[in-house]
Amino acid sequence: MSTTTATLEKTLGIPPHVKPEQVFEFDIYADPRITDDVQGSYAAALRGAPDIFWTPANGGHWMVQRGDLITEIVKDYEIFSAREMQIPRVPDPPYMIPLSVDPPANLPYRAALMPKFSPREVAKLEPHMREIATKLIDEVVAKGECDFIREISSRFPVSIFMELMGLPLEKLREFRIIADNYFNARSNEDLARLGGQIMGIFSDLMEIRAREPRDDLVTSLMNTEVDGRALTRDEILAMCLVLFLGGMDTVTNVSGFTFQRLAEEPAVQARMAADPTLIPRAVEEGIRLHGVICTPRVVVQDTDKHGVSFRTGDMVLNILSQVGRDNRANDHADAFDIDRENKVHLTFSTGPHLCLGHILARAEIRILTEEWFKRIPSFRAKPGARHGFRIGTVHALEALPLEWDVSA
Amino acid sequence: MGRAIAISRGRPPLVQIHYRTHDGRSGAFEAKVGQSLMAAAKSANVPGIIAECGGSMVCGTCHVFIDETWFAKLPTAEPMETDLIDYGLYPRPTSRLSCQITVTEAMDGLLLEIPPSQH
Ligand code: HEM
Ligand code: FES
Numbered sequence: 001m002s003t004t005t006a007t008l009e010k011t012l013g014i015p016p017h018v019k020p021e022q023v024f025e026f027d028i029y030a031d032p033r034i035t036d037d038v039q040g041s042y043a044a045a046l047r048g049a050p051d052i053f054w055t056p057a058n059g060g061h062w063m064v065q066r067g068d069l070i071t072e073i074v075k076d077y078e079i080f081s082a083r084e085m086q087i088p089r090v091p092d093p094p095y096m097i098p099l100s101v102d103p104p105a106n107l108p109y110r111a112a113l114m115p116k117f118s119p120r121e122v123a124k125l126e127p128h129m130r131e132i133a134t135k136l137i138d139e140v141v142a143k144g145e146c147d148f149i150r151e152i153s154s155r156f157p158v159s160i161f162m163e164l165m166g167l168p169l170e171k172l173r174e175f176r177i178i179a180d181n182y183f184n185a186r187s188n189e190d191l192a193r194l195g196g197q198i199m200g201i202f203s204d205l206m207e208i209r210a211r212e213p214r215d216d217l218v219t220s221l222m223n224t225e226v227d228g229r230a231l232t233r234d235e236i237l238a239m240c241l242v243l244f245l246g247g248m249d250t251v252t253n254v255s256g257f258t259f260q261r262l263a264e265e266p267a268v269q270a271r272m273a274a275d276p277t278l279i280p281r282a283v284e285e286g287i288r289l290h291g292v293i294c295t296p297r298v299v300v301q302d303t304d305k306h307g308v309s310f311r312t313g314d315m316v317l318n319i320l321s322q323v324g325r326d327n328r329a330n331d332h333a334d335a336f337d338i339d340r341e342n343k344v345h346l347t348f349s350t351g352p353h354l355c356l357g358h359i360l361a362r363a364e365i366r367i368l369t370e371e372w373f374k375r376i377p378s379f380r381a382k383p384g385a386r387h388g389f390r391i392g393t394v395h396a397l398e399a400l401p402l403e404w405d406v407s408a
Numbered sequence: 409m410g411r412a413i414a415i416s417r418g419r420p421p422l423v424q425i426h427y428r429t430h431d432g433r434s435g436a437f438e439a440k441v442g443q444s445l446m447a448a449a450k451s452a453n454v455p456g457i458i459a460e461c462g463g464s465m466v467c468g469t470c471h472v473f474i475d476e477t478w479f480a481k482l483p484t485a486e487p488m489e490t491d492l493i494d495y496g497l498y499p500r501p502t503s504r505l506s507c508q509i510t511v512t513e514a515m516d517g518l519l520l521e522i523p524p525s526q527h
Contacts, residue, residue, distance in 0.1 A: 107465065111491050118496065351462055352464040
């Protein structure tokens with residue numbers, strides 16, 4: 001071991017298999033370089049870091065910021081397993097189906113869930129989604145201002161998701177608070193307690209649906225077979241947990257960040273308002289620019305790749321938002337350019353755990369944006385307002401005060 | 409097989425795959441024996457093949473229609489593959505997921521059609 005490595009190890013706790021030039025300090029939960037422009041400031045902060053680097057913060061872990069490397073890692077499940085996703089590691093990590101299950105065991109679960117998330121099913125939901133979007137936006141139009149996060153983007157996907165799952169809408173606020181707490185939780189005790197609360201909600205729901213089946217996801221899972229047997233109660237609950245976490249927060253965050261950016265882009269707004277057929281492309285551009293998930297994997301087999309020694313037990317965090325921001329993948333990656341032909345990103349990841357809800361998520365954001373521009377064709381951020389954000393394995397915007405002119 | 413297969417020393421042989429798009433354009437691309445039809449189509453930038461999951465059989469966005477005579481010659485699809493096709497927008501009797509088809513020398517000249525959309 002060289003002296004530099006020995007010194008690093010002593011001062012920062014860098015393990016010996018990490019080379020000194022691979023160390024770059026970054027705190028995924030509280031790095032001071034991150035601003036309200038989360039993805040932009042992330043890209044700026046990591047500009048000098050290697051494509052794969054080791055940060056000593058949060059127990060020490062790898063971070064990966066290049067698209068082809070991330071693609072390789074998330075597909076190479078025999079080395080990089082999804083079975084553990086907490087950074088720092090915890091003794092008894094949450095188990096989610098299909099997210100924590102490596103191939104090929106994940107496939108029957110994906111198949112069980114897929115019907116409700118297929119393009120055809122999503123198309124069926126469209127009129128209802130439009131109704132919910134319209135209602136929420138109509139509530140704020142005349143005021144000339146709103147907190148886009150609190151009044152629109154946190155309510156919209158949650159209502160759709162509850163409906164899909166069969167959850168009662170009266171419980172919306174309560175659910176949202178539990179989800180927020182879950183994403184802020186660090187300790188094993190908190191994760192277990194909040195995970196338990198979420199499971200409790202769905203467990204109650206399963207009891208109700210056993211007596212009164214309905215056309216919702218929970219009822220359908222209770223009647224689905226995998227490998228010729230019914231899903232167990234625990235399996236269904238583990239699926240509900242990831243659906244709950246995936247469906248509650250991500251759409252809120254991506255649409256929040258996209259609208260924060262659009263508020264600074266009057267020329268883009270004008271084009272979208274004048275020609276609504278541009279909206280799907282604008283939405284995809286918003287999705288490219290605003291990845292909100294960093295996906296962790298745990299190394300389960302020692303391997304040397306790309307000059308890096310990955311050792312069993314190392315955590316590896318794939319920073320999906322960096323792919324859309326990579327100038328090697330997208331020209332002028334930070335620019336909001338509706339017309340760019342190929343919008344390269346991994347906002348929904350790829351490989352065996354490719355987001356199950358990506359068709360639904362894209363439809364939700366598109367519909368919300370279409371209905372918004374019909375009523376509010378031009379808007380801006382309220383001057384001087386701080387938005388606030390949360391970073392970690394999920395990036396979120398806390399508030400987005402917008403204003404617009406109201407014609408008398 | 410009537411057509412010559414390009415073989416160079418130490419490299420996998422190449423075969424020609426022909427395609428038609430739903431709006432009547434056509435073209436061809438080269439595929440290496442042993443790679444997936446999806447991977448070959450992606451490297452050749454064939455329009456309309458998205459392959460969002462990169463061949464992990466969970467996305468269904470590498471869907472193609474195989475010409476009938478060729479379809480019969482392919483190994484049959486696993487149930488999981490047919491399920492995924494059925495959830496898509498344009499399932500047909502000759503539908504396949506191109507990531508699940510490994511290119512062989514016997515596929516030289518295979519004809520496929522790209523569906524109107526993958527989402
Ligand atoms: C814009 C919004 C969304 C984004 C950015 C997003 C992103 C992601 C990402 C990156 C993953 C992969 C995680 C990993 O590999 O560790 C994932 C998985 C997943 N997402 Fe989403 N998601 C979104 C919306 C949704 C919605 C609306 C749902 C369902 C209601 C959903 C359900 C899931 C599920 C079930 C998985 C696990 C899939 C598996 O493990 O096979 N997502 N999502
Ligand atoms: S590439 Fe995803 S199923 Fe074929």
